[in-house]
Amino acid sequence: MSLDDWILALHELSAFALVASMVLFWILVLTSRSFMDVDRRIMIGRIGDVGDRVIGVGFFGTIGFGLWLSFSKDDYALWDGWIVAAIILWVIAGATGGRAGAEYQKVLERAQELKSSGQAAQPGEFRSSTGELMLAISTLATLLLLIDMIWKPGA
């Protein structure tokens, strides 16, 4: 395997980490929507921590190794339309994903406050409409990014 083959393999592994962690976040969001149990919500937060680490590897790995390939392979240039589109989609996915993460961090902090004060949660207290919307946009951008990477429009 050449160095470029290794970089490509790491690029694709990062893409897997990115999408796999989005699957993880959706499962957590959908299963915890109706939670009123504070301990369970905190437990979901711990699983979310794993997702945070995996998505970090995914986001930075895809862009880092992807840019490397765009410079090292003669067939690609950074200004190719499909690569520019991929970078824009990556920025959208990252920005909205980060915002979703911040929303769910607030929900987790609320659960921890309730636990420390011994209070019970109200119905819908652990749900975040903004978080869901941001995660949906981030997921859509990531899906379009995958389509762009496979179809390579204009290449």
Added chain:
Amino acid sequence: MSTIIAVSRPTEWNLPLFLHVLGAMILVGGLLTGACAIAYARGDVRSLRVGYWTLLTVALPGYIVMRIGAQWIYSKEGWDDLPDNMEPTWLAIGWFTADVGLLLLLAALIVGGVGTYRLRRGKGTGLLKATMIISLALLAAYVVTVWAMAGKPD
């Protein structure tokens, strides 16, 4: 499977490749979530069930989509016209982990199904832990598979 970044791929290979890759990504996401939910449940019955149901309703459908896409692209790329001994190593790794992986995934689901049934009767969580270990082993195998399919070692 062709690599995601390959310049000279015929357009009609894109859809099967997309299905194959997307299914594999969902499979990996389902395994990761299922294993984590069981690992972090600390005996909480509902969380253990979330872990099991994630494997059943996310990882298994992901596997099916991945496998359909794999067969489709295999046929499109003309690999089925070649004798088995001519297949490259990366393809052999893919077949091996897909076929053995299915057996392991089904074993994890059966063991986990019995485990969730036992939970309802107030029995232990040992079988679900076995499901978690199988899921983690599958996850490790699929990381190697993605590396092999993407890097295509000789």
